[in-house]
Amino acid sequence: MGAILDLTDVHVKIEQAYVLQGVSFSVPEGELVALLGRNGAGKTTTLESILGLCPPFEGEVEFKGESLIGIPPFKIAQKGIGYSPDSARIFSELTVTENLKMGLLHHDGPKNFKAAYELFPFLEEHKENLGKSLSGGEQKLLALARAMVDETLDLLLIDEPTEGLSPENTQKVYTALEEVKDRASILLVADDLELAKEFAEEYVILSSGADQESGDIDELIRNPDIAEKYLSTGVRNGETK
Amino acid sequence: MIATLASALIDGLALSMLYFMIASGFSLIFGLEGIVNFAHGSLFMLGAFVSYEVVSYTGSFYLGLAAAGLSMAIIGALIESGLLRKKFGNEMAIIMITLGVMYVIHHGALIRYGAASSTYRKIPSYLQGTLKPGQLILNNYQLFIIVLGLIIAGAVFLFLNRTNVGLIVRAGIDDVDMARALGANTRRTFTLVFAIGSALAGLGGAASVGWIYASVDLGLSYLFFAFAIVVIGGLGSFKGTFYGSLLAGITHELFAYFIPFLAGPSLFILMAAILLFKPEGLAGGAKQ
Amino acid sequence: MKTLERHLKTHSSSLMIVALFFALIPLFSYFGLPYSDILTRIFIIAIYALSFDLLLGYTGLLNFGQSLFFGMGAYATAYTLNWGGMSFLIALIFSAAIGGLLGILLSIMVKRSFKGIPFTFFSLAFAMIVLSMYQKRLFQGISGGEGGLLLPVPGILRSIWALRVYEFGFLGLLTLALLFIIYRSTRGSSLYVRIGLMVGSSGIAAIVFYLVAQHLDHLAKAATYERLIPNSYYLALTVLVAVYFLARRIVSSPVGRVWQSIRENETRTGVIGYNPFNYKLMAVAVSGAIAGLAGGLYAPYLLTVSAANVFDPFLTIKALIFAVLGGLGTLKGAILGAGIILLLEHFLNPLIGEWTNILIGVLFIVIVFTMPRGIIGELMTTGGKSFREIIKEMVG
Numbered sequence: 001m002g003a004i005l006d007l008t009d010v011h012v013k014i015e016q017a018y019v020l021q022g023v024s025f026s027v028p029e030g031e032l033v034a035l036l037g038r039n040g041a042g043k044t045t046t047l048e049s050i051l052g053l054c055p056p057f058e059g060e061v062e063f064k065g066e067s068l069i070g071i072p073p074f075k076i077a078q079k080g081i082g083y084s085p086d087s088a089r090i091f092s093e094l095t096v097t098e099n100l101k102m103g104l105l106h107h108d109g110p111k112n113f114k115a116a117y118e119l120f121p122f123l124e125e126h127k128e129n130l131g132k133s134l135s136g137g138e139q140k141l142l143a144l145a146r147a148m149v150d151e152t153l154d155l156l157l158i159d160e161p162t163e164g165l166s167p168e169n170t171q172k173v174y175t176a177l178e179e180v181k182d183r184a185s186i187l188l189v190a191d192d193l194e195l196a197k198e199f200a201e202e203y204v205i206l207s208s209g210a211d212q213e214s215g216d217i218d219e220l221i222r223n224p225d226i227a228e229k230y231l232s233t234g235v236r237n238g239e240t241k
Numbered sequence: 242m243i244a245t246l247a248s249a250l251i252d253g254l255a256l257s258m259l260y261f262m263i264a265s266g267f268s269l270i271f272g273l274e275g276i277v278n279f280a281h282g283s284l285f286m287l288g289a290f291v292s293y294e295v296v297s298y299t300g301s302f303y304l305g306l307a308a309a310g311l312s313m314a315i316i317g318a319l320i321e322s323g324l325l326r327k328k329f330g331n332e333m334a335i336i337m338i339t340l341g342v343m344y345v346i347h348h349g350a351l352i353r354y355g356a357a358s359s360t361y362r363k364i365p366s367y368l369q370g371t372l373k374p375g376q377l378i379l380n381n382y383q384l385f386i387i388v389l390g391l392i393i394a395g396a397v398f399l400f401l402n403r404t405n406v407g408l409i410v411r412a413g414i415d416d417v418d419m420a421r422a423l424g425a426n427t428r429r430t431f432t433l434v435f436a437i438g439s440a441l442a443g444l445g446g447a448a449s450v451g452w453i454y455a456s457v458d459l460g461l462s463y464l465f466f467a468f469a470i471v472v473i474g475g476l477g478s479f480k481g482t483f484y485g486s487l488l489a490g491i492t493h494e495l496f497a498y499f500i501p502f503l504a505g506p507s508l509f510i511l512m513a514a515i516l517l518f519k520p521e522g523l524a525g526g527a528k529q
Numbered sequence: 530m531k532t533l534e535r536h537l538k539t540h541s542s543s544l545m546i547v548a549l550f551f552a553l554i555p556l557f558s559y560f561g562l563p564y565s566d567i568l569t570r571i572f573i574i575a576i577y578a579l580s581f582d583l584l585l586g587y588t589g590l591l592n593f594g595q596s597l598f599f600g601m602g603a604y605a606t607a608y609t610l611n612w613g614g615m616s617f618l619i620a621l622i623f624s625a626a627i628g629g630l631l632g633i634l635l636s637i638m639v640k641r642s643f644k645g646i647p648f649t650f651f652s653l654a655f656a657m658i659v660l661s662m663y664q665k666r667l668f669q670g671i672s673g674g675e676g677g678l679l680l681p682v683p684g685i686l687r688s689i690w691a692l693r694v695y696e697f698g699f700l701g702l703l704t705l706a707l708l709f710i711i712y713r714s715t716r717g718s719s720l721y722v723r724i725g726l727m728v729g730s731s732g733i734a735a736i737v738f739y740l741v742a743q744h745l746d747h748l749a750k751a752a753t754y755e756r757l758i759p760n761s762y763y764l765a766l767t768v769l770v771a772v773y774f775l776a777r778r779i780v781s782s783p784v785g786r787v788w789q790s791i792r793e794n795e796t797r798t799g800v801i802g803y804n805p806f807n808y809k810l811m812a813v814a815v816s817g818a819i820a821g822l823a824g825g826l827y828a829p830y831l832l833t834v835s836a837a838n839v840f841d842p843f844l845t846i847k848a849l850i851f852a853v854l855g856g857l858g859t860l861k862g863a864i865l866g867a868g869i870i871l872l873l874e875h876f877l878n879p880l881i882g883e884w885t886n887i888l889i890g891v892l893f894i895v896i897v898f899t900m901p902r903g904i905i906g907e908l909m910t911t912g913g914k915s916f917r918e919i920i921k922e923m924v925g
Contacts, residue, residue, distance in 0.1 A: 051422050077424035085422075091415040094408070102412050105405070105424045146423070277646060324894065336591075337853055337897045340846060344890035352883045461842060465657060472650050505661035509654040513638070516651045520642040 002065075004029045004155055004185045005050070010059035012042075012049045019045045022059070025204040025214050027155070032177075032186040034196035034217065037206035043189045044086060046206065047157045050187075051083060052076045063155065078106050084147035086159035086189065088139040092132035096123050096142060099131050103146035116145040119176050137169045144173065148180045156180065159189045174198065197221055247377045249498040250491065255383035255452065257490025258390025262445025263463045264470035265397060265482050266438025272414040272477025273434050275332070276325065279339040281442055282464025283346035288313045288443025289455035290350060293359050302364045309447035310440040317439025321432050343460070350457045358456035368451070382451050389448055393441065394483055400437075401479060410434055414477050469512040475522025484523055549706060551766055552699030555759035556737075556744055565762040567875045571868050572765035573826045574851075576772050578863035580819035581848035586858030587780050588812040589792035591649045594635075594656025595848055598628040598817040600839035601659070602824025604671075607678045607834045617683030621825045628821020632814035636806075643809055644795065656840070663836035677835025680828055686760045687753040689745065695763035696741050704734040765826055769864070772819055776860055779815065788812050789858075850889070854896055856903025865904060 003026035012020040019042045027033045035043050048054045050061055052073040061068045068076050077083070082103070090099050097113065100123070104111045117124040120141050126134065134142060144161050147153075161177070162170045177199055180186070190196040196203060197217065204214040205226070213226065220226055267281045288309035296305035320342055328334040364382070372379040401407035409430050412420040421427050446459070453459075466489075471477075474485025489508050497504040515522060555565045577599050584590050602624035609620035636643070639651045663672040672678075685691050707730050715723045748756050779785050787808045790798045799805050828834050848863075851870060855862025870889060877885040900907045 053418055053422060072428065073418075073421040074424050074426050074428075077422055083422045085419070089416055089419045091412045091419070093415050094412060098408055098411075101408060102420065102423050102425070105409070277649075328897070331901075333853075333857070334897050334901060337849075338894055340849065341890045341894035341897065344846070344850075344893065345887050348883055348886035348890065352887075465653060465842070468650050468653060472647070472654075476646070502662075502665045502667045505665070506658040509657040509661070513651060513654040513658065516642050516647060516654070517638060520647060 002029055003027060004064060005187065006060070006062040007046070007050070008060040008062075010046070010049055010056045010061060012045055012054055012056050014045065014054055020049065020056070023206065023212060024059075025212070027185050027187050028202070030185055031201040032181055032188055032199050034200035034203045035187060035189045035206065036193070036196060036203055041206040043206055044159055047083070047085075047159055047187070047189065050076075050157060051081065080152065080154040082147040082150065082153040082156045082184075084144045084156070084158045084161060086163060088136075088143040090131040090134075090139050090142050090146065092130065094131055095128050096131065096134070097127045099142055099146055100149050103149040107150045107152060113149060115151065116149045119179065120145055120172060137165050140165060141169060141172060144176060148176065148184075151183060153184055156184050156186045158186060160191045161188075162195055163191045193227060244376050244378065245498055247379075249494045251379055251383050251387070252497070253491035253494030254487075255386040255390075255490075256494055257486045258386050258394075259445050259449050259453075260466055260470055260490050261390055261394060261483055261486035262441050262448070264467045264474070264486055265394070265479065266441040267467040268471045268474070268477060268479065268482040269410070269414075269434055270438045271471065272479075273410055273417065274325075274329070274431050276335050276339070278438075279336065279464060280320065280342040280346060281339075281438070281467055282462070283343045283350075283460040284313045284317065284439050284442040285446040285449075285463045286350060286455070286457060286460035287316070287346055288446030289450045289459060290354065290359075290446075291443065292447030293361065293450050293455050296361050296363065300363055302361065302368070305361075306444060306447045309443040311443075313443025313446075314436040314440035318432050318436040320439075321435035325435075326428070326431075343464070347457065347460050350460070354455075354457055356457070358454040359450070360454045361451050364451055386448050386452065389444075393444065397437075397441070397479070406430060406433065466508060469508045471522075472512045473515050473523060475524040478522065478524040481522055481524025488523070549699060549703040552696075552703060552763075553737075555696070555762050556740060565758050567871065569758070569762045569765050569830060571871045572762075572769045573823055573830060574847075574871060575864040575867040576765075576769050576826070577820055577823035577844075578848050578851035578855075578867045579769075579772060579776060579860055580816045580823065581845075582852040582855075582857060582860055582863035583776055583780070583819065584812055584816035585849070585852060586860075586863075587785060587792060588788040588809060590644070590809065590812065591849075592652045592813070592816070593649045593845055594652035594654075595816075595820055596840055596842060596844040597652075597656035597659055598631055598820035599824040599827070599844060600663075600836070601631055602628050602821030603828040603831070603834045603839040604678070604824075605821065606825040606828040607673075607680050608671075610680055610683060610829075611678060617685050617829065620683070621822060624825025624828075625818040625822040628824070629814045629818035631821075632817025633810060635817070636810035636813045640806060643806065656842075656845075660836060660840040660842075663840060672836050673834065675835065675837070677833035677838070679833050680831075682753065682757060682832075683829055686757050686764070686829060688760070689749050689756060692748065692756055692760050692763070693745060695760070695767070696745065697738070699763070700734070700737060700741060704731070707734070761826075761830055765830075768822065768826060772822070773860060773864065776819070780860070784808065784811060850893055853903055854893065856906030856909075859903065859905040859909070862903050862905035869904075 005027040007026065008024050010020055010023045011018075023042070023046055025033070035046065037043050045054060049056050050063075050068065052068060052071060056069065063076070063079055063081065066079070068079075091102065094102070100113045100116055101111065113123075113127075117127075122138065123142060123145060126138075131139065131142065140161065140163075144158065147156055147158065158177075161173045165173065174195075177186075177188075181199060186199075188196070188200065190200075197220070200217045202214065203217050203220050204212065206212055263281065263285050267278060270276050270278050270281075291312050292305035292309035294305075295308040296302055299305075320339075324338050324342070325335060328338060368382050368385050370381055372381060372384070399407075401411055409420060409425040409427070412423075412425065413427055413430060417427055442463075446455070446463075449455070449459070470485045470489050471482060472485075473489060474481030474483070489511060492511060493504055493507050496507045503510075551568065554568060577595075580598070581592070581595050584592055584595075605624040605627045606617075606620040609615050609623050610617065613620075635652060635655055638655070639648055642648060642651060662668055665672075666674070708727055711726050711730060712723070715726060748759070780788070787798060787803050790803075791805050791808060795805050798808075824839060827839065831838060847870070851866035852863045853866070854869065855864065855866030873889060874885055877888065881888075896903070
């Protein structure tokens, strides 16, 4: 099966900081790839560079064999990529329904939120309320729902969906991922190794600078040393941040 | 006393509507694009003169209004796409460019019109004269401005709340990068909003001619009025701008009728008071 | 001698020479070249533009009511001269003080929204309230109404003695500087060449001194008005030079560095232990005092002070144009910008009238696109080349 998303030697600078120094990996069609790494390794920046929000100054990003370099973010999104950022970033002055509508901007045909409401019934209860009236956890779920409400999307970029959620809400995220996994390829930034182990077929670990490790998720499960090396919280081998 | 109060209120409402027409576009543009458009007042002034010229040549009042709105929409779109787009994100450069445009329009108008002020020679007869229900005396033209302002406010409100583009505009005011990442063509939306905002300013200018006369000085005064009103209502908030305009216009006229020497600074006193005690504005403000 | 040597070696020496060159200009009027009047205006407005750049360029605060400080400075001088009957120098001190006090008042009032656009709007409101009060008939007594307040010409601007001090003082300095440069730059040459050059230049200086004496003799016999022009000219030039060096001293002092760090990142500045409010208050007050001083100088130049000509919001907009054209945060830029624009206006206005301003507006937009850092800013960063090197290249 071919790759739906291909990153080759991507370099990104944000102001003075050299955040990504040659990131390469691909997301095979129909699979879920977990993007792992410590805080500050550049996971969120990787997603933003795919969407063109912080465009790479070097390297290649291909979606379905087409280069995304130099294309404005809204056109990249229109090609069929959904995005659920880690800080939720829902529209606080829009109602819940309107937030979901923003996820359906380029969906032709009738716009219905049934799928989203079935997964997250609380959204239907609050559908006329403003985004800012939801709790932090609810806002994160709304962001996830907004990214997956358009069922025609081919690739979802999901950033730390369970971070800071209650066990109850985490369970809802698991259900949602289970359901959406069947219809779209997913690049999932996972703060939680359990989440990756549960859903991912493959993993990519970003480390400081150009260091990077990837492979089959079973390998990661079998070999705890890899996780230990890259994901433990201690600072080792002179690596910083 | 009652009659005077009623006149003050009607004048205040009419002034509010002029304030609203200049400030709503200014506020939308600021809220969505983060641009402080120093040329906005000049578009109001230019709209007044375009309408004045068109009415002089064709004799049609409504054609004048339409021409003012349309031509300012085009000029606004050109300013946005031709000059500002390349400098987005560079706050200082944006301020400079809009100031330069303001400077050019202001002095261009001075060449053509000098210090004189002009008004329509011909407006429909039903807009002239007064209505006299009971003891009250209501000026038809002021009533017309109120109706026009309310229609425009309603139209903009529907545009923002009932259309897809309006949804994108409101989402963009919240978080423009996120709207972009969800596939909203913000570039086109920016130009459109700039054009609409400019058209509103032009219409406001055109409507003002029959009451307060067109003069070059209007440009700077109305720019400052727009500043004051968006501060009073809350930066970037549409509803706030509407209520802010009402408050400012009525306050101004009440002062003008009863304590005249405070009328001029009333708007700025309100603005200063808001910044002192409620910096986020009446409506809370979507953005600081 | 050692300190003078070091001073001449550093950047300020060239500026000193420029200032001294301008010291000669009033002599031209003796030959029928009347540039002193427009230059006086440029010097005064440059002081005002400098006050604006000091705030915006170094602290990042855009004061849209800067003309309030300028205008109140002008009125303060008018009041002291008219009603106090005091000397012009005391009036100037009052003007600077009122500017500084208004700056402190503004800072305290705006404390809760002391940055970015809210500050800009608040400073505008602050200025507009005063402006509209001054335009009211009710306050005609203090504003002078539409005609404005008429000022008596201050004694110091009429005095032939002041003029003598200025002219001979500046020329003496110029001669000393010239002799010193010759002495330094001919170090390798033979003693005779050096003495010859120095005697020769002293001879030239003697001729200039003779002309100055003639000039003064002529003025002593003439009406006071003719003395007014060179006197105002020299006073404005002296104040401009003094304010420039003072401002440079301030921005390179620890306080100036805190200002710049507030401009870059206010939160961080607060975290490392400086109270941003105090430093911003200082910046607004210093900038206000300088603007007030400029207004004080401007009052006798105008002879009548009215709300329309000293509070004009366009004065603020122009200060912004001057500072940006020359280069924000360079101080020199504000002076250069004021010079360029006012000279353009002066020479083009009689030819093309109001079109001059359209040209300035267009020029301004072009500058934003082609030289985003302003003229001085671009010169300072063109591949690390200095101004002198660029001139050298241009010459060949």
